[in-house]
Amino acid sequence: MNYLFDPAHWSGADGIPTLIGEHLLYSLIALAIAAVIAVPLGIYIGVTGKGVFMIAGLANALRALPSVGLLILLVLLISPAFPSRMGYILPSLIVLVLLAVPPILTNTYAGVRAVDAAAVDAARGMGFRTMKILTDVQLPCALPLVLSGVRSALLQIISTATIAAYISLGGLGRLLIDGKAQNDYSQMVAGAVLVALLALFFDQLLAFITRRVVSPGLTRRTIKSAPVAEPVKTPVTV
Amino acid sequence: MIKFENVTKAYPDGTVAVDGLNLEAPTGKLTILVGPSGCGKTTSLRMINRLIEPTSGTIYLDDEPTSGMDAALLRRRIGYVIQHAGLFPHKTIVDNVSTMPVLLGESRQKARTKALELMERVGLPASFAKRYPWQLSGGQQQRVGVARALASDPAFMLMDEPFSAVDPVVRGQLQEEFLRLQREIGKTIIMVTHDIDEALKLGDQVAVMRVGGKLAQMATPSELLTSPADDFVADFVGRDRGYRSLGFTKTAGSVAIGEEAVVQLGASGEEARAKASGAWVLVVDGGRKPLGWAQPELLNGELKRENLNLSGIPAAASGTMRQLLDAALSSPSRRGVVVNEHGELIGTVTATDVVKAIEAEPHLETAR
């Protein structure tokens, strides 16, 4: 733990704040790219039913991916084309995006599929056009599952972003790798703890956001409301 | 008016769900499509708002063929109620009911005000406004579904088994309330059901369909009972249709109503014995409203509420032959209690009186 509490480690170009900043930067960029790919794709497949095979096949294939192996392969392929640090950043991002796509894709698909068909039918029957059904009914109803996909994707990304350090980039992985190289266990522990804290923090943040944006009608949280009872309105019989 | 002209629907797999349907649902009337499962009722209904496109034939809305219209705009003119209500789970009840007005461009505020009125109209307390659909029972959700369809005040309504998802008691209530509502609003409605009793109870006219999507008979409920077009209709309408057709026959003063001596609660045993005819005496309250029957022989002391037999069902003098007959048959004294529109006693009838009246007038005026 000493490593964490040494003020010297909290400043400078490879101080802890910088490492956290880099770690987050890779993570969030990767998450954003993954979401931009996976959410629309999941919606499309969920709504049209086209390409369902992709969900199971692609998602499982990507899940089984050896991230470090892929990262090194990608560096070998890509870095010659990009002279700068980009040649290393790009492969890291690609690996992280590939990790994040499956949970978001499968959850978005499942979320859209699970929307009450009767509600969609009612919307169409009332004269909603296709786009409005999507934005007003299907998406809000799918939101809890989409967000839980994003949540597990972000956890994966934050813990996996340590691999960027393998190819001499920044991020909290530095502490693990440098610590190992220097036999400095205190530094390695600090890295692991910080990654865990970061993951925990974002998990809670997303849980909080989920509670704020998902309708209580879907999560079945009781908001302040009267007791649920049938209003007995017996019709008068003769 | 909604009119089907030679409408056929063949699904891509070759199933002919509706076959050459000709049918007219008159303005302001409730037309019911009824028939066994799979006879094409839902398909017919959904072709009207073009959730399903007909294979051939034309459907008219007030003489205008629907095929040329923009489907979404067409649907906004027609209220649509589906079997399990299909409420939006993520929206509050008041926002569910506001859906159509908001879609049609009304401000959310105005739409909510209107929605609250409508909720009251279909028997939902205002305290439900902020609830979500999962917090309501099936019957309550069904009411919300009806309110939502009425919110834009459409001239036409389509209802697909709107009362089927609830228990018989609630269904009866919803039906009664719906009939009352329809008497006020007089919309052009097509309702689908597979329950012949519901069809006969609610419909101004009833279209019986047979499997294969053909119309078997289109008639008023009493015509269906008294002159079914063929064996299929006769069978579908049911075995006790003779008795049930009495439900469409107004008594219209043709049954002799006898005087009935009455006592009030607190009467002595002697008084009750003196007034009784046979073993039973009728007990009323101070305003001559019937309370029940009592047996003076079993009394010790004065007549109390727990001495009352409550099995009899009073009939209104303005009611139907069926209600009158049922009043007689359900009464322990076999004398059926007849009341006026305020629920006050007029007299009693026996089953024999009712049957005599039925036999005397084979062409009684029908209720609808």
Ligand SMILES: Nc1ncnc2c1ncn2[C@@H]1O[C@H](COP(=O)(O)OP(=O)(O)OP(=O)(O)O)[C@@H](O)[C@H]1O
């Ligand atoms: N999308 C479809 N593709 C093929 N056949 C269909 C389709 N929808 C319905 N059918 C068939 O068309 C026929 C009529 O179906 P429809 O749903 O209109 O019946 P229904 O009278 O409403 O029955 P129920 O009382 O059971 O609801 C049935 O034989 C049904 O199997």
Ligand SMILES: [Mg+2]
């Ligand atoms: Mg049906």
